[in-house]
Amino acid sequence: MNYKNIKAGTGKAVINIMSNVFPIDNFNGIHDALHARVLYLEGNISATIVSLELTSIREYEIIKLKQIVNDILNVPEENIWICVTHTFSAPHTRSVNALKDKEVAKKNELFCTAIEEAVIKASEQAKENLCDVNIGTDTGKCSINVNRDMLTPEGWWLGSNEDGFADKTVTVIRFEDINGKLKAVLYGYDVQSSIMDGVIMEDGYKLVSSDLTGAASSYIEKELDDSVTAIYCLGAAGDVAPLLKAKYSEISVSGKICDVDMKKDGFVLVESLGRKLGNKVISISNHIKCNNVDGSININKKIINCPGQMIPKDIHAIHPVHEYKYVKDEKRKTPLQVMTFANIAVLGVQPEIASITASEIRKKSPFDTTLILTMVNGGAKYMMNKEAYSRITYGSMNSCFAEGSAEILRDNSLKILNEMKEREER
Secondary structure (H helix, E strand, O other): OOOOOOEEEEEEEEEOOOHHHOOEOOEEEEOOOEEEEEEEEEOOOEEEEEEEOOOOOOHHHHHHHHHHHHHHHOOOHHHEEEEEOOEOOOOOOOOOOHHHOHHHHHHHHHHHHHHHHHHHHHHHHHHHOOEEEEEEEEEEEOOOEEEEEEEEOOEEEEEEEOOOOOOOEEEEEEEEEOOOOEEEEEEEOOOOEOOOOOOOOOOOOEEEOOHHHHHHHHHHHHHHOOOOEEEEOOOOOOOEEEOOOOEEEEEOOOOOEEEEEOHHHHHHHHHHHHHHHHHHHHHHHHOOOOEEOOOOOEEEEEEEEEEEEOOOOOHHHOOOOOOOOOOEEEEEEEEEEEEEEOOEEEEEEOOEEOHHHHHHHHHHOOOOEEEEEOOOOOOOOEEOOHHHHHHOOHHHHOOOEOOOHHHHHHHHHHHHHHHHHHHHHO
16 A cells, blocks of 8 residues: 555544433533544554543543544554543543442443543544545644742642743644645643632532633634544643632732632633633644645654652642652653654653653654643653652652653653654654
8 A cells, every 4th residue: 555645534522421420520510511532643554642521531441442443443552542631620430449339330331431432423533534634733832821839838839830830832733634624733732621620619519621621622623613623632731730720829918828719700711711722723723834744654652660659648638848758669660652743743651741841852852843742541640850859849749750750751752752753764
């Protein structure tokens, strides 16, 4: 077969959570729907990126979703990336231990079925509309994120630190059919979709929402064309939050930590920041010139070893402190996955890394564009840079990775990127 062009297919579907699933994981209703989106690439090999508007996803469900995608698209399971947007306003797939409770297990099964049905629909759409594509990419800046490590009288804590590092870069990859019609945008940005994190409604429950990046994707699709798929996957947001949140902490004039809760009014922020990010993606996309590219798609994976540490038994007891003893533990293995096409590299990792770590990788990457995704094929909690450990931040304490791990991941990522670039140029 002659692979002169990369082919792409895309699809999107609502994760239809039925009323009999509620209440679940302290959610008792839906403010706006969650979605599954699929990008299917075919060239010398095939690959698929699945984006789910979920907080996280368990390994047993990742295995099942990969089997579904493989059955429909015939993509090898090792070339399937199951990603999340990391909206905090979605139920979790439950742990194996939690599933010992029959009621929890029943509702979890219904929730997982809704996820699977959405992935089936989106994958079938991607198969049906597969076609030759031209690809282009560009970046821009959007100021809707902020570093969340805030210095308080008690120590470093979660909040808003406008002087801290938070990369504002928005990376957009544009896919057009050979007639120039926009088919999809794959975009990345360092932010958690956590505007409504912890907001409880009048009935004592939370509402399901795709939150910031879900609002952005839906806005992009509405503004551009209903046939366009706007796919977001989580960037390097381990120490980054939305610029504005519905429930947040601030330091009073007296130096005390004060909590503010906007309740349901916080959804105005979701719409506002989502529209701002969406407009930036549209603006970048509109200025991209797509080119015909050869059908070369390359994928590589490497397991790296990082120093480990113990996580506190009760992570909810973590609080700001001036002194903290990090307890060493066994080494942690974590995968690095790289997908390249059209002189674009997509790096996928499991840990939630700091924005500065991703920025350092992007700056030194040999590829024209490097999109960095986290929580790919599972999560692994936080992996912070060295400064966070000396500051004793929430992310450094709530981590199974010891100091120096982020720098090991950064250096190994650059090594594999350089190796792949050299191999492609031979």
